[in-house]
Amino acid sequence: MTLTMFTLNAFYGLALAMNMFIIASGLNLIFGVLRVINFAHGMFYMFGAYITFTVAKSWGAPFFVGVLAAAVALGLIAFAIERLLLRHLYDKEHLMQLLFTFALVLLMSDAAKMIWGTDQYSVGYPPGLGGAISLGFVAIPQYQLFLCAVGPLIAIAMWLLVDRTRWGRVVRAATQDREMLAALGVNVPMVYAAVFTIGSALAGVGGALAAPRIALVPGMDATIINECFIIVIIGGLGNLWGSFLGALAFGLVVQFGTVLAPDWQDVLPYLLMLVVLLIRPWGLLGRPETN
Amino acid sequence: MKCTAMLAAVGVLAAGAAAAQQPPIKIGVLYPLTGGGAVYGVPALAGHQLAIEELNAKGGILGRKIESIERDDKLNPAAASSTMKELITKDKVDIVLGGLASSVGLAMSEVSKQEKVVYISTIPKSIQITTDKLHKYVFRTSANTDQEGDTMAMLAGKNKLSKICHLQLDYAYGNDLEVGILKALPKYAPDAKIVLTLKPKLGATDFNPFIPQVMAAGCDGVLSGLWGPHFVSWVKQAAPLGFFNKIKWISGGEVGSHEIAGELKGEYPDNVISNTYELWYHANDPSHKEFQAKLAKKLNTQETPQWAALGYIGVMYAAAAMEKAKSTEADKVAEALEGLSIGTPVGKLTIDAKTHQANIGQFWGPMVKKSDRAYRMMEPAEYIQPK
Numbered sequence: 001m002t003l004t005m006f007t008l009n010a011f012y013g014l015a016l017a018m019n020m021f022i023i024a025s026g027l028n029l030i031f032g033v034l035r036v037i038n039f040a041h042g043m044f045y046m047f048g049a050y051i052t053f054t055v056a057k058s059w060g061a062p063f064f065v066g067v068l069a070a071a072v073a074l075g076l077i078a079f080a081i082e083r084l085l086l087r088h089l090y091d092k093e094h095l096m097q098l099l100f101t102f103a104l105v106l107l108m109s110d111a112a113k114m115i116w117g118t119d120q121y122s123v124g125y126p127p128g129l130g131g132a133i134s135l136g137f138v139a140i141p142q143y144q145l146f147l148c149a150v151g152p153l154i155a156i157a158m159w160l161l162v163d164r165t166r167w168g169r170v171v172r173a174a175t176q177d178r179e180m181l182a183a184l185g186v187n188v189p190m191v192y193a194a195v196f197t198i199g200s201a202l203a204g205v206g207g208a209l210a211a212p213r214i215a216l217v218p219g220m221d222a223t224i225i226n227e228c229f230i231i232v233i234i235g236g237l238g239n240l241w242g243s244f245l246g247a248l249a250f251g252l253v254v255q256f257g258t259v260l261a262p263d264w265q266d267v268l269p270y271l272l273m274l275v276v277l278l279i280r281p282w283g284l285l286g287r288p289e290t291n
Numbered sequence: 292m293k294c295t296a297m298l299a300a301v302g303v304l305a306a307g308a309a310a311a312q313q314p315p316i317k318i319g320v321l322y323p324l325t326g327g328g329a330v331y332g333v334p335a336l337a338g339h340q341l342a343i344e345e346l347n348a349k350g351g352i353l354g355r356k357i358e359s360i361e362r363d364d365k366l367n368p369a370a371a372s373s374t375m376k377e378l379i380t381k382d383k384v385d386i387v388l389g390g391l392a393s394s395v396g397l398a399m400s401e402v403s404k405q406e407k408v409v410y411i412s413t414i415p416k417s418i419q420i421t422t423d424k425l426h427k428y429v430f431r432t433s434a435n436t437d438q439e440g441d442t443m444a445m446l447a448g449k450n451k452l453s454k455i456c457h458l459q460l461d462y463a464y465g466n467d468l469e470v471g472i473l474k475a476l477p478k479y480a481p482d483a484k485i486v487l488t489l490k491p492k493l494g495a496t497d498f499n500p501f502i503p504q505v506m507a508a509g510c511d512g513v514l515s516g517l518w519g520p521h522f523v524s525w526v527k528q529a530a531p532l533g534f535f536n537k538i539k540w541i542s543g544g545e546v547g548s549h550e551i552a553g554e555l556k557g558e559y560p561d562n563v564i565s566n567t568y569e570l571w572y573h574a575n576d577p578s579h580k581e582f583q584a585k586l587a588k589k590l591n592t593q594e595t596p597q598w599a600a601l602g603y604i605g606v607m608y609a610a611a612a613m614e615k616a617k618s619t620e621a622d623k624v625a626e627a628l629e630g631l632s633i634g635t636p637v638g639k640l641t642i643d644a645k646t647h648q649a650n651i652g653q654f655w656g657p658m659v660k661k662s663d664r665a666y667r668m669m670e671p672a673e674y675i676q677p678k
Contacts, residue, residue: 005503012499109325118329120520122527122554132531141531214496215523219327223494258500265492265500 001259004138009255015144017251018151019210023224024231025158025243026202032238033175033195036086036097040104042225043112044074044200048207049216050112053121056211063126067208074204075197082196087189105221113218121216129212143212150209154202155244162240171195175238230269234276236286245284249276315358316351316619318343318609319384321371321399322414322602327494328366328391330519330550331598334590335414336361338599339388341589342606352610353617360384366391368398375402375410385619386411388605393417393436393463400429409612409624413605414598417467421648428621430628430647432604432640436464438677439543439566440471442655443514446541446564448479452512454486456505456538459516461490468516468543486510495521502529511539518544522551526560535560542566547658548597552667559658559667566653567669568637569600573654575638575674582636604635604651608642637674652676 001009027041048070056066081104089097124130129146132139162168173181174191182188214220227250235246250269257268264271282288320339322332343359351357360382364371371390378384379402386409390396396415403410404426412420412431416439421431447455457472459465469488476483487508489501502525505513517525522542529535540563545551547565549572571583571594582603586595608628613619616627629644635651642649656669 002507005507008503009500012503016497016499113325113329118324118333120330120523120550120554122523122556122558124558125527125531130531132533139532141528143531213524213527215520215527217327217520218325218329220496220520222326223496254497255500259504262489262500265495 005259007135007138008140009259010252011140011144011148013252013255014248015147015251016255017247017249018147019206020227020231020250021151021244021247022154022209023203023206024228024247025154025240026199026206027228028199028232028235028238028240028243029158029162029202030196030199031232033171034090034192036090037094037101038199039098039101039225040108041200041203041228042221042223043105043108044078044203045207045210045224046112046221047077047108048074048204049123049211049214049220050116050121050207051204052208052211053123053216054116057121057123063123063212066123066211067205070204070208071201075201078200079193079197082193086196087192090192109218109221118218123211123216125212147209151244151247154205155240158240167194227269230273234273234283236283239283239285242283242285249284313355315356316353316613317358317360317382317384318606319360319362319375319378319382319387320602320605321362321364321374321378321387321389321395323366323391323395324361324363326366327520328364331414332364332366332391334550334596334598335389335391335602337590337596338586338602338604339606340602341586341599342603342610345585346606346610352613353619357610364390364395364399366395368392368394371395372398372402375399376406379406379408384408385613386609386621386624388413388609389602390415393420393467396420397424397463400424400426403428407621409609409621409628411605411608411628413601417463418471419463419467421646425647428625430608430625430642430649432608432642432649432651433601434568434651434653434677435471435648436467437471437474439653440468440473441475441677442566442653442675443468443541443543444472444475445479446655447476447483447512447514450512450539450541450564452480452483452510452539452541454508454510454512455483456508456510456513457485457488457515458501458505458513459488459490460493460495460518460521462493464518465490465493465516472514491517491521496524498525498528502532502534505538506532506534511537513538513540513542515540515542516544517542518546519551522546523555526555526558530558530560535562538562539564545597545653547654547656547669549594549666549668550596550598552658552669553594556666563658564656565658565669566655567597568651568653569597570654570669570672571595571597572668573672574636575654576634576636578634579636600636604637604640604649607633607635608649638676650677 051070052066055069056063129142132141231246235242253272258265322336362374388411391414393415396412409428418436459469542565548567611633612624612627616623632641640649654672656672658667659670
């Protein structure tokens with residue numbers, strides 16, 4: 001592989017990693033605090049992309065207004081779902097929660113069909129990000145560079161929010177002992193609602209940012225949820241920087257692996273997960289479960 | 292007392308009506324109506340319904356009304372098999388149409404063979420349906436991978452490609468289309484060399500691992516079987532690198548259809564030559580105008596999708612065969628379909644008595660910019676029909 005190809009592939013891998021990180025970090029946050037495995041997260045991603053299409057293409061608003069709209073809309077949808085439905089299931093067994101989020105997938109996919117039909121859609125690149133930047137020996141698409149910049153920014157923002165604010169301390173405390181937290185006078189249900197809202201809004205942003213580089217079709221949610229689970233498991237359940245590392249590993253392995261061993265493209269992410277789990281069953285930055 | 296008398300009267304009336312009217316002919320149909328395949332399955336079903344509405348308005352088939360029983364095949368061969376069996380055993384359908392993915396078409400053909408019910412494959416293209424896996428009850432009214440591969444090879448020769456990159460999706464359709472192209476390439480382009488073959492997976496959204504390889508391979512043309520969303524995602528990821536400036540893109544998979552051109556609009560790249568079954572803006576048969584107008588009314592858009600024609604043609608073939616056989620019995624209908632010719636919106640078609648393949652063609656041509664339109668159009672669109 002020449003230096004040109006290596007650089008280009010590395011950027012592609014990083015861009016994919018960052019796009020996936022934005023989505024997976026939301027899933028991870030929700031799991032870390034609520035202990036709910038949200039199967040509907042992929043559907044939230046798809047809604048993010050479709051909402052961006054409606055706002056940016058049908059209504060003609062700037063692309064980034066579409067991204068913001070996707071975040072806000074998914075936040076609102078998630079808030080309503082949490083307050084009206086999900087909160088009744090925290091004390092129930094895990095199976096009930098799984099069935100509930102799976103039911104959401106089915107309901108939302110029918111809702112998407114009613115709202116957007118079954119056509120295939122396309123969102124253009126935002127102005128100024130549709131070309132490539134020449135670095136002399138290689139040209140890198142601007143949008144990929146943009147994704148490489150946005151991913152770490154979101155990671156840092158989440159780290160500041162969770163590790164450096166009072167609200168973040170409350171969230172972290174909620175993962176440790178919610179009864180004690182409630183006894184201390186913290187409104188734990190609202191903390192849960194806020195976490196579910198933020199996590200889901202991240203799925204919306206991830207979908208919105210993916211929209212210019214892929215075709216929007218019904219069923220685009222199908223594989224994304226598996227990939228998010230892989231990233232979260234590789235990184236360590238509930239760990240923000242773990243998800244970041246997991247996404248990096250995922251993006252680079254998928255990109256370089258598909259180039260070098262195309263016949264293995266389907267199983268590469270699973271192989272990666274298998275290897276990590278064999279060496280560190282609790283994930284790269286996770287902690288072993290202590291009972 | 293009065294009440295009972297009235298009930299009795301209603302009973303008599305109902306019985307009388309039932310006797311006067313024969314039971315309807317039941318046409319079962321499977322298309323993907325949810326998930327990724329719905330992009331094509333839903334418009335195909337619209338064409339299917341349009342044909343049944345038209346036939347019913349004229350009194351149905353053999354004087355009997357047609358009842359349409361529509362199911363989702365979920366783009367999944369296992370689901371399609373069990374749903375088709377249910378249509379046959381529970382709903383007692385007289386014939387089954389549809390399918391989209393080649394894998395689903397092969398599965399449906401298998402059920403048709405077991406249950407001895409006629410199946411008309413209206414979209415699946417895998418050549419195996421009408422060769423290795425051919426049986427008495429299966430017929431195809433769409434194009435097939437040999438035919439598509441032959442035309443693509445011909446176009447490679449016509450465009451004087453010397454170094455070819457070959458892109459196919461890694462599943463039944465892609466693999467069969469590859470065989471079709473390789474078979475025909477020596478005939479049309481004896482000097483052309485395939486320098487790179489890449490097979491992304493079905494449903495891939497990320498083509499970045501492949502795009503730089505094609506650009507580095509130095510080919511002057513690509514033969515591609517990337518259809519629908521695969522093509523769109525490829526375009527979006529490759530265009531920023533100037534991919535389409537130098538490379539001629541000859542593509543099967545109907546990326547020349549208006550569904551794709553109308554959605555990509557200004558993003559649709561240069562140098563694409565592709566195919567489509569039907570074009571709302573171009574006719575090769577006088578009956579197309581009426582068909583397109585009706586479809587436009589049904590779908591409430593002037594710019595109608597090509598897939599509707601395939602659903603429509605399937606139903607019209609089923610109806611013509613039953614009329615010819617004067618029966619709905621599978622054996623008689625199958626015999627009637629062999630060699631049967633009908634007029635369709637894309638011209639007169641004939642089903643070969645031996646291969647059970649209709650001689651349907653496709654429109655092929657370059658996708659060009661139009662000064663008065665926001666989207667590209669195929670021009671000139673040449674209707675290429677198998678000999």
